[in-house]
Amino acid sequence: MKDDLAELLSSERGRAAPAGSRDRARSGVERTLGIAIAVPGAPPPAPAAGSALAGGFAAKAAIVGAAIVAATVVAAAFRSSEPPAVRSDRPTTSTPVPVVAPPLPQATVRTTLPASAAPAPAPRPRTVPPARDTDLDAERAIVGEARSALARGDAAGALAAVSRHERQFARGRLAEERESLAVGALARAGRGEEARARAERFRAGWPGSLYGPVVDAAIRSIP
Amino acid sequence: MTERPSPIRTPDVEAALALQPVSPPDFAAVFEAHFDWVWSTLRRLGIPERDCDDAAQNVFVAVFRRLADYDPVRPMKPWLFGFALRTASDYRRTAKNREEPQADPPARSGGLAADAQAMAREDRALVLEALGAVDDDRRAVFVLHEIDEVPIPQVAEALGIPVNTAYSRLRLGREDFRAAVRRIRARTGGA
Numbered sequence: 001m002k003d004d005l006a007e008l009l010s011s012e013r014g015r016a017a018p019a020g021s022r023d024r025a026r027s028g029v030e031r032t033l034g035i036a037i038a039v040p041g042a043p044p045p046a047p048a049a050g051s052a053l054a055g056g057f058a059a060k061a062a063i064v065g066a067a068i069v070a071a072t073v074v075a076a077a078f079r080s081s082e083p084p085a086v087r088s089d090r091p092t093t094s095t096p097v098p099v100v101a102p103p104l105p106q107a108t109v110r111t112t113l114p115a116s117a118a119p120a121p122a123p124r125p126r127t128v129p130p131a132r133d134t135d136l137d138a139e140r141a142i143v144g145e146a147r148s149a150l151a152r153g154d155a156a157g158a159l160a161a162v163s164r165h166e167r168q169f170a171r172g173r174l175a176e177e178r179e180s181l182a183v184g185a186l187a188r189a190g191r192g193e194e195a196r197a198r199a200e201r202f203r204a205g206w207p208g209s210l211y212g213p214v215v216d217a218a219i220r221s222i223p
Numbered sequence: 224m225t226e227r228p229s230p231i232r233t234p235d236v237e238a239a240l241a242l243q244p245v246s247p248p249d250f251a252a253v254f255e256a257h258f259d260w261v262w263s264t265l266r267r268l269g270i271p272e273r274d275c276d277d278a279a280q281n282v283f284v285a286v287f288r289r290l291a292d293y294d295p296v297r298p299m300k301p302w303l304f305g306f307a308l309r310t311a312s313d314y315r316r317t318a319k320n321r322e323e324p325q326a327d328p329p330a331r332s333g334g335l336a337a338d339a340q341a342m343a344r345e346d347r348a349l350v351l352e353a354l355g356a357v358d359d360d361r362r363a364v365f366v367l368h369e370i371d372e373v374p375i376p377q378v379a380e381a382l383g384i385p386v387n388t389a390y391s392r393l394r395l396g397r398e399d400f401r402a403a404v405r406r407i408r409a410r411t412g413g414a
Contacts, residue, residue, distance in 0.1 A: 005401065009369050011346035017262035021276045025258065028280035033287055038251045177296055210294045213380070 139174045158185035180211035184218040192222040268311035301381035356403035361396030
């Protein structure tokens with residue numbers, strides 16, 4: 001955009017909702033869903049500051065789930081904060097792991113809700129600090145390496161990272177992403193047959209994966 | 224799930240997926256972290272301020288129900304944007320039926336803004352009014368890219384459109400927006 005328009009648009013960035021909007025919407029969501037949303041003492045700095053849904057979930061499931069989701073949401077938050085630094089009007093080559101469109105929300109209203117209706121939310125339901133998940137950190141580091149390597153066209157580097165992840169975390173939580181990157185790296189390396197075979201296994205292992213389109217695109221790119 | 228291929232082992236993934244439907248423990252965090260952005264996005268997509276609280280509520284109700292579909296390794300905003308877009312489009316449809324005015328009062332003159340805050344307010348009003356003049360499809364691309372600074376390839380994926388289409392909508396959206404700003408400034412005598 002021309003500079004004055006860019007400046008104009010920046011005025012709209014980081015805008016906050018009017019006072020009271022958040023509370024009104026929170027109450028509305030709680031009423032509609034029959035749940036209680038934990039109100040943090042102060043707005044958390046990141047999406048995964050640890051506030052937990054004060055529902056009637058099994059404690060164990062909640063804690064395990066919080067650990068998994070909190071850690072990964074933090075990752076997503078970090079990642080999502082990256083693009084602004086690189087404002088680009090051109091397609092970058094770093095598209096091994098683009099955002100895949102979510103299925104748009106259904107218009108129909110389901111009436112079956114997860115068991116909830118917590119009659120008495122705990123007095124301070126928030127702050128179960130997300131457990132430090134070192135395994136996930138390590139996984140993410142390796143998968144990130146593979147992603148960056150692939151983004152700069154270094155198929156060999158990407159495959160090396162993929163193999164390392166496979167050895168250390170064969171059943172890891174990021175196995176799905178790893179396999180999608182593996183397909184991309186093989187395709188890029190000119191190993192079309194292996195890429196196709198791996199893509200087959202990927203589709204069988206994760207039908208309906210959000211990485212599906214990425215894998216398909218990689219296969220289509222094979223000459 | 225069909226047969227399990229040997230190099231791809233899925234039990235952990237399955238366990239994690241099985242956990243999600245009963246346990247969306249981060250919904251509150253998502254709500255707190257993204258409420259302002261969702262509200263503002265709805266505003267940018269043409270919902271008048273008075274209806275944005277209700278619309279934001281609808282967005283988060285839908286988000287709650289679909290949270291298990293969210294892939295946590297991906298950026299959340301483009302995912303949430305899909306909900307906001309659908310809500311805004313539903314809104315427009317029903318608003319049309321009610322034949323109520325959709326726009327807030329137009330931007331006031333930008334002539335002698337006393338202080339930076341007032342200028343920022345007027346800039347925002349101008350941006351929102353100009354956005355209202357941009358075609359809906361183009362506006363979605365324009366907002367996600369120009370305001371939220373999401374790279375176009377990701378915008379295309381989030382909206383489920385080809386990258387070339389996204390670029391073309393961006394270009395046309397910029398033209399619409401520029402023309403609208405010029406028109407509004409000419410009308411209000413702003414700089």
